[in-house]
Amino acid sequence: MIAVALVIAAQATSAFAPPLDQSLTMTTETVRSDRVNTRRFVARRTLRFTAAPDGYRVAVTLEETGAGEVETDPAGLLRAGFAGLKGRTIVLHLDRAGAVTGMDDAGATWRAVVDGMAALAPTGPDPATQQRAARVRAIVAALAAQPEVARQRMIASLVTPLIAPELVTEAATPAPPHAVRVPATSIYGKTELDGLRAVRARADGIEVSVSATGPIAVTTAEGTASAAITLETLRRIDPRTGLVVESRERVETLAPDGSLQSERITVTRLTR
Structure with missing residues (x-):
């Protein structure tokens, strides 16, 4: 283990070094389960890094978007809007260092995303459908009005989850697990959970894990009750490149009576 730490410490001085002029495939598979259904969605994109005078360029091509379903929160709707x-x-x-500093054809790209989100508004004469469509349109309008820097950040989310040279640097100085507070989303809404985060240098790379749990208020016919959410994440980083080669996230929601209400498992892999 000492030898592994020494190697990682040496690599931390140039933590971001993506493979150049090679096609990489990022595949994300999400499985959502509830009391009735299990649904599976797959998104796939190809990345190609090239050298630039002041850093790098990365070309990202979406092959499968895996939108799968309409979500009426801004983050979910944005992900679905990438279908455009x-x-x-x-x-x-x-x-x-791997930070996104610009984008080609930013205007046309953003218009395609907005059009993709707008297309998700359901159609139908019944009041419930019209209400849902109005919520989607309101979220689309709010996202469309975002300033340029925010738009770039949203588009950059196509690749930024893969870039983590700071974790290579962090792993070069071993430290014990520490307490964290992390956001989580479930069928009951959004909350923040208390948990534990650990960074480990292993023979096959760097491993970062988070385990968190906490309550969330739920309004039922009987009043307000407390459900529970559990979040488990694991990321594996290649210290030679600073890229996340695998990430796993599992979110489990328990109903107020303690039964399993829903589960979401997302696995992303980067392969050559």
């Missing part, structure tokens, strides 16, 4: 980019290649500019 299917088949397009988005070119992002990165600095030497």
